[in-house]
Amino acid sequence: MWVIDGIPLHPLVVHAVVVLLPLAALGAVVIAVRRSWRRSLGIPVLLMALAGVAAVPMAATTGTQLRAALDVDNPLLDVHEQRASWLLPIALVFLVLLAAAVFTEMAAVRAEVGAHAAQPAGPTRRRVTTGLSVLAALAGVAVTAVVAWVGHAGSVVVWQGIGQ
Numbered sequence: 163m164w165v166i167d168g169i170p171l172h173p174l175v176v177h178a179v180v181v182l183l184p185l186a187a188l189g190a191v192v193i194a195v196r197r198s199w200r201r202s203l204g205i206p207v208l209l210m211a212l213a214g215v216a217a218v219p220m221a222a223t224t225g226t227q228l229r230a231a232l233d234v235d236n237p238l239l240d241v242h243e244q245r246a247s248w249l250l251p252i253a254l255v256f257l258v259l260l261a262a263a264v265f266t267e268m269a270a271v272r273a274e275v276g277a278h279a280a281q282p283a284g285p286t287r288r289r290v291t292t293g294l295s296v297l298a299a300l301a302g303v304a305v306t307a308v309v310a311w312v313g314h315a316g317s318v319v320v321w322q323g324i325g326q
Contacts (some may be wrong), residue, residue: 163231164224170231172224174315179221182214183309187302194295197288201271202262204233211260211292215253222246238322242315245308256301263294271324272303 164298189220193200225246229316270287 163227170224170228172221173226175217175221175224176313178217178251179214179247180309180313182210182217183256184306186211186214186260187299189257190256190263190295190302191299194261194292194299197267197292200263200267200291200295204267208260208264211257215250215257218250218253222250223301236319238315238319242312242319245312248313249305252301252305253288256298256305259294259298259301263291263298266291266294 166174174275186207189203189210193203193207225243229243266287273287
């Protein structure tokens with residue numbers, strides 16, 4: 163089992179997921195609200211979401227290691243593990259939608275700046291970008307809900323005692 167200064171790595175990695183994914187979801191909501199914010203904050207929000215999604219498999223791996231090291235049979239751990247299996251697929255959907263929104267916005271900006279060389283970004287492109295941003299924000303809300311759902315199950319395991 164991986165440890166840092168005697169502390170299992172799982173609770174440390176989990177905090178990356180618990181902080182980064184909801185923060186990226188909040189960023190997705192913010193950039194869905196105003197197009198100018200999408201332009202300036204899109205890449206930082208996308209990078210935060212990428213880091214949060216990357217932390218999910220690490221949390222799963224370290225959680226499996228921690229469970230094996232504890233060698234207890236607790237149904238609360240089963241609940242936590244089953245709920246955690248939902249997180250990566252939903253987080254990936256969030257990441258893909260957010261990336262599509264950010265990159266579509268970047269393409270629209272390039273088209274507007276280079277309007278003399280190409281077709282300017284029309285209302286259809288703006289609607290697509292806005293639609294993708296709204297979908298990404300909704301997926302961010304969903305991923306935040308799943309993070310809370312999984313985290314609650316994990317905290318119940320800790321606070322009700324693993325060996326009970």
